[in-house]
Amino acid sequence: MRIGSHSSAVTSRSVVVPQGSVLGPLLFSIHVTYFRDCSLLSHTKFISSSWAYADNTQLYLALSHNSYTHDISTLQSCLDSLHIWLCENGLALNASKSVVVLFGTSQRLKSLSGLSGLKSVNVAGTVIPVSDKVKILGATLDSNLTMKPHTKTLSSSCFYHIRSLKQIRSSLDDSMAGSVASSLVSSRLEC
Numbered sequence: 001m002r003i004g005s006h007s008s009a010v011t012s013r014s015v016v017v018p019q020g021s022v023l024g025p026l027l028f029s030i031h032v033t034y035f036r037d038c039s040l041l042s043h044t045k046f047i048s049s050s051w052a053y054a055d056n057t058q059l060y061l062a063l064s065h066n067s068y069t070h071d072i073s074t075l076q077s078c079l080d081s082l083h084i085w086l087c088e089n090g091l092a093l094n095a096s097k098s099v100v101v102l103f104g105t106s107q108r109l110k111s112l113s114g115l116s117g118l119k120s121v122n123v124a125g126t127v128i129p130v131s132d133k134v135k136i137l138g139a140t141l142d143s144n145l146t147m148k149p150h151t152k153t154l155s156s157s158c159f160y161h162i163r164s165l166k167q168i169r170s171s172l173d174d175s176m177a178g179s180v181a182s183s184l185v186s187s188r189l190e191c
Contacts, residue, residue, distance in 0.1 A: 058136070063102075065111070076122060083124040095126035101134045106144055158185050 018024070059082075061075045083093050100121045102109060120127045133142045133149050140150040161184040169177055 056137075072118065072121075079121070079123050093124045095123045095128060098123045098126075098128050099134045100128050100130045101132070101141070101143055102130060103141070103143055103145060109143065154188060158188055161185050161188075 059075070059078065061071055061078075063071045086093050100123075102118070118130055120129045122128070133140055135141075140153055141147070142149050162181075165177070165181055165184065172180065
């Protein structure tokens with residue numbers, strides 16, 4: 001590059017954003033926006049929906065009663081294509097944090113007899129077992145969407161904090177005890 005009588009050599013630099021940077025989440029979102037719009041998801045009809053929050057991406061596939069074995073192989077193809085796209089764009093699919101869950105009523109899941117044999121899905125070369133629950137942004141969803149695991153976890157957490165508050169209650173006045181109880185317990189119930 002030359003400006004007036006001064007010149008500089010053009011060098012290649014890799015562009016990185018330091019971890020913890022204020023711009024990091026924004027730049028990451030811009031980087032993966034293409035993924036959500038790319039042909040992998042929109043034109044090939046691999047999946048019925050996708051959802052992303054920061055670096056957490058979820059793929060949803062509605063299974064048809066008549067062609068669920070084909071739908072599952074299509075999902076497997078989508079996961080393979082997703083892994084390739086991520087690798088080509090400098091990202092990695094963390095298979096150890098991946099979860100596969102089949103949602104439906106217990107009667108519906110039983111009616112899909114071939115699914116009883118589905119024990120795992122291959123994600124980026126790693127076998128991921130089918131789970132009976134998944135945690136999504138703090139909520140635990142079970143395969144029948146009864147919310148029982150979430151309710152159990154939430155009530156256990158609240159009781160733990162109530163017991164902890166009991167240990168220090170004598171050191172607090174009524175106003176402070178109310179504030180502490182509200183911040184520790186009520187905030188969990190307002191989700």
